[in-house]
Amino acid sequence: xxxxxxxxxxxYGDPVGMIAAQSVGEPGTQMILRxxxxxxxxxxxxxxxxPRIIELVDAKKKPSTPxxxxxxxxxxxKDFDKATETLKKINEVRMSSIAKRILENFSKGKIKVxxxxxxxxxxxxxxxxxxxxxxxALNLESKVEDNGVVVNMHTRNLKxxxxxxxxxxxxxxxxxxxxxxxxxxxxxxTGEFYLVSAGSNIEGIMQVEGVDKERTTTNDVFAIxxxxxxxxxxxxxxxxxxxxxxxxxxSVDERHLNLIADAMTASGSIKGVxxxxxxxxxxxxxxxxAYEETLKHLIHAAAFGEVDPMRxxxxxxxxxxxxxxxxxSVKLAIKKEDMAKIKPASHx
Amino acid sequence: MTSKSDxxxxxxxxxxxxxxAKALLQKLNLNIDNLPKIFESDAQAVKLGAKAGQVVKIxxxxxxxxxxxxxxxxxx
Numbered sequence: 039x040x041x042x043x044x045x046x047x048x049x050y051g052d053p054v055g056m057i058a059a060q061s062v063g064e065p066g067t068q069m070i071l072r073x074x075x076x077x078x079x080x081x082x083x084x085x086x087x088x089p090r091i092i093e094l095v096d097a098k099k100k101p102s103t104p105x106x107x108x109x110x111x112x113x114x115x116k117d118f119d120k121a122t123e124t125l126k127k128i129n130e131v132r133m134s135s136i137a138k139r140i141l142e143n144f145s146k147g148k149i150k151v152x153x154x155x156x157x158x159x160x161x162x163x164x165x166x167x168x169x170x171x172x173x174x175a176l177n178l179e180s181k182v183e184d185n186g187v188v189v190n191m192h193t194r195n196l197k198x199x200x201x202x203x204x205x206x207x208x209x210x211x212x213x214x215x216x217x218x219x220x221x222x223x224x225x226x227x228t229g230e231f232y233l234v235s236a237g238s239n240i241e242g243i244m245q246v247e248g249v250d251k252e253r254t255t256t257n258d259v260f261a262i263x264x265x266x267x268x269x270x271x272x273x274x275x276x277x278x279x280x281x282x283x284x285x286x287x288x289s290v291d292e293r294h295l296n297l298i299a300d301a302m303t304a305s306g307s308i309k310g311v312x313x314x315x316x317x318x319x320x321x322x323x324x325x326x327x328a329y330e331e332t333l334k335h336l337i338h339a340a341a342f343g344e345v346d347p348m349r350x351x352x353x354x355x356x357x358x359x360x361x362x363x364x365x366x367s368v369k370l371a372i373k374k375e376d377m378a379k380i381k382p383a384s385h386x
Numbered sequence: 387m388t389s390k391s392d393x394x395x396x397x398x399x400x401x402x403x404x405x406x407a408k409a410l411l412q413k414l415n416l417n418i419d420n421l422p423k424i425f426e427s428d429a430q431a432v433k434l435g436a437k438a439g440q441v442v443k444i445x446x447x448x449x450x451x452x453x454x455x456x457x458x459x460x461x462x
Contacts, residue, residue, distance in 0.1 A: 251392070251393070252392070252393055252394055253393075253394055255393075255394065255395065262395060264429075265429060266392075266393055266395060266396050266430070267396070267424070267429035267430040268424055268425070268457075269396060269424075269430060269444055269455075270393060270395040270429075273395045273396075273397070292448075293448075300455075304422040304423065305422075306422075306423035306425045306428070306457075306460060306462065
């Protein structure tokens, strides 16, 4: 095996980037442009197909459907009840989703939050807990009344009361901020329970007890970059590309995708492949002008006296010179001492 | 110096000594700024205490093969 290794490696001068681009581009034409989601099958739907690929290669700061896969520590992951407990610690619940309505009494300076009993029960939250949360957030005393919480503002200032109401509406009642709605799933192969949430606050989620910090991951590449650095982001990017193509039953050699991920992360941060990323940062003026915004690049180059070393492929095609690929990438030179041995061609 | 991987996605990072870095560049026939980059503020670089100009070796696993990748630490 070791001897064969070199047979599979690329040769010097191989245009690996171009081959990668073609290898991803061709099957990409067969992908579904906009996929339809069937309601009720999955609680968290994610962007897939071509829109997702575009999102990844353009290095969008936030995915349109962030998802976190939360794995649980050994024992918790095997026990459904314990997993559900952890789910409740993570699942993001806002006041607006458990409150039926919020009544403001401006003449008495009171706010009444009417809670939805059914919602409370399904989320496993008691009215007292809600009251305690409001107290802490507003630094006030609130009373529990049959089906809701009454907050006495001790003021009749309309502005203050309205601001407090808006505050209460947006308030986080339980769970992790930015974690999104979480659901429990079961891995069919290992029988392990894991959680899927529709948010990407992976840092906050990892603080929760019982969460496996080594395996918990998200489809938000930038969140991974911020938390674990560029190498993890590169792996996540390659993984997401592979996953998206696999979902569409398209097989592309993973080395092409790894190369794309490598190129996107070579600068130390994640760069898209388009105009504002890799293509826009090419060294050669002609290569940039040949891609997009031709005039802008040419005028800028003329005004600032840019020099094009003509080492790339695009600029050499543009001027009709031999491209530096394969045998074109080597230049021939002759040693001085050999030069002397060559007899000059005789002319008759 | 090696950092323990703290997540599935993070490969093991290793800080090269100046001597090792020099030998590497000679072997690959490269200038130091031809290498891919990693910021000083990068989570893994901070862990290693890497300073700008140093080279970080990354022990990757591609499929069934172990490969190494190198990044030069840059300011930022």
